[in-house]
Amino acid sequence: MLETGGEDIDLFTGRVDAEKCAQLFRLWIDVDTADTAFICGPEPMMLAIAGALREHGMSDAQIKFELFASAQPGRLKRPAKSVEAARAGNTCTATVTLDGALREFTLPKDGTTLLDAALAADIDAPYACKAGVCSTCRAKVLEGEFEMIANHALDDYEVERGYVLTCQCVPLSDRLVVDYDQ
Ligand code: FES
Incomplete structure (x- = not known):
């Protein structure tokens, strides 16, 4: 659905940050219905997303990360x-x-x-x-x-x-x- 034209929308371009999370959770994603979130990407981005998910009621146990050796x-x-x-x-x-x-x-x-x-x-x-x-x-x-x-x-x-x-x-x-x- 987002394959064409998505690049024109700010929300779908660039790194996901707390502000984009707020928009995504308001318009597209219902965090309450998610059992688990899997996050992969640059560490600052993962931290921002994890923080936003926590603010929306997700527990630490529900938030999973994929991290690479250089970040550990x-x-x-x-x-x-x-x-x-x-x-x-x-x-x-x-x-x-x-x-x-x-x-x-x-x-x-x-x-x-x-x-x-x-x-x-x-x-x-x-x-x-x-x-x-x-x-x-x-x-x-x-x-x-x-x-x-x-x-x-x-x-x-x-x-x-x-x-x-x-x-x-x-x-x-x-x-x-x-x-x-x-
Ligand atoms: S902070 Fe994740 S295992 Fe220690």
Whole structure:
């Protein structure tokens, strides 16, 4: 239907942004009837669309992203460095509560994220994008120092309360206590 003439309409040309989403959701797409949204494209565009979908009542679990390696700082190749760091004793002991169960594991302080270390320890930690966008991996840090590599999902007040995106969380202290259930 839009194959001819669509290029003359601003709404159908250029990058999709929050303004275009607002028009699309008003004129073309009923977000309430959608079960899931799949977003693929440049990261700023995906963030804008995800934000617009959230504003229209879609939950993080309903919004799926396709991301590429260059947009995923937490997915660099790090296993060799991890082994080195573990040998040097430069590690953090993480205690994680998930679904009421307490688990402990060690992760190297070499940029390995808490989520990747938890998954490597066979913990069924939640995640979707692994890029700091969807907040599926959110947990609360109860003890310890950490750094978030990227944060496109948590509001300032959540960060102030100790919430973290575990896919972007690298430990700075020797001990981290994290709760996924809060
Ligand atoms: S898995 Fe999406 S923000 Fe961490």
